[in-house]
Amino acid sequence: MGFPFCNAPNTATIICCHIMENKAPILYVSHDEDDGMWQFLCGRKHTVDEAVK
Ligand SMILES: [Zn+2]
Known part of the structure; x- marks a missing residue:
């Protein structure tokens, strides 16, 4: 497994793999x-420590 987030191409967006692969509902949206x-x-x-750098 490893990194639990997927970077969408061409956008500064991170979507967790639960949503990307498992169609989990988006419950938390963060804008830096x-x-x-x-x-x-x-x-x-x-x-999250690995995702936010
Ligand atoms: Zn997730």
Whole structure:
């Protein structure tokens, strides 16, 4: 497994693999003001420390 997030091409967007692969509902949306990155997460446990860098 490893990194639990998928980077969408051409956009500063991170979508967790639960949503990408398992069609999990998006329960948490985060917009980073600094770099404009969007995060779409399912609300389950992730290794967020690895995702946010
Ligand atoms: Zn997830």
